[in-house]
Amino acid sequence: ERKQPDQGLALEEARPKIKPPPQYQVVLLNDDYTPMEFVVEVLEGFFGMDREKATRIMLHVHTRGKGVCGIYPRDIAETKVAQVNDYSRQHKHPLLCAMEQA
Numbered sequence: 765e766r767k768q769p770d771q772g773l774a775l776e777e778a779r780p781k782i783k784p785p786p787q788y789q790v791v792l793l794n795d796d797y798t799p800m801e802f803v804v805e806v807l808e809g810f811f812g813m814d815r816e817k818a819t820r821i822m823l824h825v826h827t828r829g830k831g832v833c834g835i836y837p838r839d840i841a842e843t844k845v846a847q848v849n850d851y852s853r854q855h856k857h858p859l860l861c862a863m864e865q866a
């Protein structure tokens with residue numbers, strides 16, 4: 765039986781550059797109209813925060829203009845942004861959610 769040429773140990777010789785998938789910050793933007801309670805409920809419902817953390821992040825967005833809700837791979841970040849914006853529009857609030865590369 766013929767032997768195949770020795771291709772070496774792939775794990776030792778082939779060192780493909782692999783990068784971790786880019787991460788994205790999902791952020792909320794402040795506005796003058798969305799009720800604070802609605803923002804807290806969004807942070808609890810879509811980002812798994814307890815009331816204390818959700819209130820802290822909401823107040824940060826309210827006073828600083830923007831705040832990070834979570835950091836995710838692109839597909840998950842895109843889904844969160846779409847879900848939050850759809851939910852806010854359904855409730856007739858102008859709350860804006862967006863993503864930024866981390």
Ligand code: NFA
Pocket residue numbers: 792793794795796797798799800803822823825826859
């Ligand atoms: N600024 C809004 C208000 O005073 C509350 C708010 C907080 C809105 C965080 C959007 C994001 N009702």
